[in-house]
Amino acid sequence: MSYLRWWSGGVVAAVLAVSWLPAGQLALAQTVDELRHDLESTKDTLRSAEERIRKFKEDIQIKKQEARSLQDQISVIEENISGLSLVIEQTSAEIANTEAEIEAVQKDIEVTEVEIARQKTILAEYIRSLYAFDQQSSVALFLKYATFSAAITEAATYEEMQTRGQEVLQEVKRLRQEMREKQTALEGFRTGLTQLQQRQEAQQATLASAKQSKERVLDLTKEQESEFQRLLAEAQRTHQSAEAEIGRLDAMIREELRKQGIGNLPSVGVLSWPVQPIFGVSCEFHCAGYPYAYLIGPHAGMDIPTNVGTPILAPADGYVARVRDSGGPGYSYILLLHGNKVSTVFGHVSGFAVGEGQMVSRGSVIGYSGGAPGTHGAGLSSGPHLHFEVRVDNAPVNPRQYL
Template sequence: MKKIILITICIVLGLIIQPYFVYSAEDNDTNSEIELLNEKIAEKKSKIKKLEESIEQVKKDINSKRLEATSLKNQIYILDNRTTQIELDIEATKEKLDTLTLEIKALEFKIDSKEEDISKQKIMLAELIRTINYESDKNYLEIIAAYDNFSDFYNRVQYLQVVEEDLGKSAKTLRLAKVDLEEKKDITETRKKSYEDLKIELDEKMDSYQEQIFNKENLLFQTKSSENAFQTLLNSLRTQYQAIEAEITSVEREVRNKLEAQKKFTSESDKNFDGLFSWPSQSRYVTAYFHDPEYPYRHVFEHNAIDIRSGQGTPVRAAASGYIGKARVCSASSCYAYIMLLHSDNFSTLYGHLSKIVVSEEQFVTRGDIIGYSGGTPGTVGAGPFVTGPHLHFEIRKNGIPVNPLNYLVKDW
């Protein structure tokens, strides 16, 4: 009888252990593939780190040159180094894309392996359940009668307890394996989303690269490589900027006083305004930041806005409800077309380099309404003199003073 019990235990243990031996060669192949992918990932990350170090060095060189007197030679040097910086950034982005591809592949291997583990655990669980069900179908008298002595019966009871314990362990292992599988699937989806976002970022950096090349060519064309012509251009840009700023300040004060006298900011304009603004365009890619040290015209004036990457003719929407304080329509490329929108709580928003304006002054608009279309392509109507490529110039002002838009925009990305 002891021999029979021993044989039975060996059979059950064989059922439990067998799947691991069946799949062991395949598991080893999978582990080897994952190790190889991890080695490639480590190599990519090392290369990315070196590229980022090179980018930081180029940035330091640019910042150092900015401290020197503004000259055509220095500006060309800065533009050349900005081009180099973007080239390195593009290369680093491509390496990041490759890294994500490898990480996704490694995760897919792990998911396949985990699904095989789950399948094996299910087989083990089924065998253990069948064994317990078979034993539970017998009544106590039948079980006792099957043994010659109490010792054999006791051994059988001990064996069934082991089987039940194995059942509990297998169920727990299966449950944990499923949790691990779902986590790996979630990570894979996150990596895939990051990959798609990075592809968009790469396209935008490629556009920035072309802009830098254009900026240099345009600067050399406008100045005819003459330092005197460059200084004349700077003075002209500075004068135009000061005139636009004076106009914006004056118009905002005048129109706001008029609207407040008419009690316009105590009705529909105040509804649901919480001091937060929606993004004025579909894009969330910022090409120049508020008071950006890398802004190409910073030696002429401070950049009191963010520039948002927007293709020529992209719809521009009201960031919050309010009244149109100024809608400057242009018919020439040298003219700076913009909309100033007045909101309650002494907030205002400004949308610049517009190719088309579809609202009129003192008109009330609600958050999300289309008020115009973006521009900024050099040489196009409404682009104005301060352009490097198609984008939307977006300002937020509080009490007439420019503030960082990123501190007030809804974080919906």
């Protein structure tokens, strides 16, 4: 049998033997397809949760009412609880989606590993064939055939084997790079899953706090409506007093700092979030439907729902101008001064980690969030959150412009 015929029969047969898709790999491919189908289902669930949240936000703007009575306050709290529950449902859908992504990528990696092994087997066959060809001398090659054209044909086949071998080698390299990228993606999904699980834990704690707030308000029976009205009036006075105090202190302390040679406070640049918006923002700057607008005017900042006791981080370097502790359920807040006439206010604070006159750096803990009705520092509030204000030249502006 000539070498050419051996290569044509033996090598091609060997290459074909490893080129067809093994039953195990076919099963893997089917499993990946099934996983991709399941992944699309989880994405549909996630999209459905997002749509329900969007619809809820639209409806709430229509239904929101002023908290003028005890029942109104209960209704506002119940609406907040519904909103928090929907966001938790969305997070659960994101977790399920991420878990499905992880499983699908893991199966993709398995399929890629099988394909790399298959291509390496093909490459080994080419290398063995090329090695056998190389053992022949040029004279022996031509003497082996009766015609010159037959010898040329085998030489051309040798070149074809080299080309195909090079192509297989490049395919193995490509598959290895693809597998490295998939492994990187897998690590990213795993990190994202951990973050989602941590976010869900914080969301569950915030929801529990909101439900406790409802129970505290429900303790005020109808016979205590007058007591609720008294508390509202007191909260109104506290907030108005705080507003006047913030305006007065901002200008007065800046002037005092200027006299002391500290006139140029650090510029803010882009502000960092003082707490992570695990539920997004429940009420934006001047949001429609703010339930206490009839008492204290338009909403001067943004409300970021978060569990009571969440550390509040300084959004930029600054000077602690005021630490106002109500000593009870009244409104407590922190005022920071920054450069370029910018100041930041943090309301419904349940605890403090700084004192007046301190310089603080971006990211340092300055206090702890509150806002659950009836708890320390809550003031006028319908649930656990941080009220965050940005002021420029002592006038409230939309914090979104700086975050």
